[in-house]
Amino acid sequence: MKKIFALFLTVGLLMTFALPATASIAVTRDMxxxxxxxxxxxxxxxxxxxxxRDVLRLTNNQRRMNFRPAVRExxxxxxxxxxxxxxxxxxxxxxxxxGQIWHSVLAPHGVTGFAHASENLARISGGANPADxxxxxxxxxxxxxxRDALLGNHTHVGHGVYFHxxxxxxxxxxxxxxxxxxxxxxxVWDMVVGVTLMLLRAVGL
Numbered sequence: 001m002k003k004i005f006a007l008f009l010t011v012g013l014l015m016t017f018a019l020p021a022t023a024s025i026a027v028t029r030d031m032x033x034x035x036x037x038x039x040x041x042x043x044x045x046x047x048x049x050x051x052x053r054d055v056l057r058l059t060n061n062q063r064r065m066n067f068r069p070a071v072r073e074x075x076x077x078x079x080x081x082x083x084x085x086x087x088x089x090x091x092x093x094x095x096x097x098x099g100q101i102w103h104s105v106l107a108p109h110g111v112t113g114f115a116h117a118s119e120n121l122a123r124i125s126g127g128a129n130p131a132d133x134x135x136x137x138x139x140x141x142x143x144x145x146x147r148d149a150l151l152g153n154h155t156h157v158g159h160g161v162y163f164h165x166x167x168x169x170x171x172x173x174x175x176x177x178x179x180x181x182x183x184x185x186x187x188v189w190d191m192v193v194g195v196t197l198m199l200l201r202a203v204g205l
Contacts, residue, residue, distance in 0.1 A: 054133035055159050055174070068151050070190055071157040072155065076158070077157060079158070081175045082160035084119065086171070114177045114179045116177075117175060118149040121172065122146075122171070123170065136172045150176075155178050158177075159173065159174050
């Protein structure tokens with residue numbers, strides 16, 4: 001009965017609020033450079049591209065459930081995050097192997113003029129597929145510094161994942177950016193999705 005009720009409630013919410021939004025709520029949070037953390041192993045095998053799509057979707061689900069606007073995928077940030085994922089295998093730090101701070105990776109990929117940026121790192125090993133996106137996002141949400149970065153005042157995001165064969169470890173990099181021209185706001189659709197996800201979680205779906 002709980003599942004049936006949740007499904008009816010979800011459909012009702014979507015029908016009620018799926019109209020174009022005429023107003024939105026601005027969200028402001030400070031930037032955080034989050035520290036890295038070891039993640040548990042995952043269990044299912046999918047492609048790297050699928051994992052990156054999944055981690056973007058799950059990141060935005062978490063943002064919406066915490067009444068933050070969704071962030072947009074950014075191709076240049078994806079490229080920068082791919083570099084940082086590889087570098088994390090060499091030097092598990094927000095300092096790059098060449099001694100520079102992590103965000104020095106942005107300019108060579110054409111990412112300039114941003115108001116602020118944040119980085120999350122994660123590493124996992126073992127299991128059938130330790131690169132599983134859900135494990136990555138759960139790990140970040142369970143760490144206060146990572147959570148602050150994931151829910152921060154950002155407009156765009158990029159993700160990279162790298163498998164270090166010698167150690168059997170997957171390294172994740174998540175880079176957020178808030179540029180100076182995009183005003184990210186919490187719209188009606190973000191709120192509808194967030195409330196719906198919270199209701200589904202509450203009834204165990």
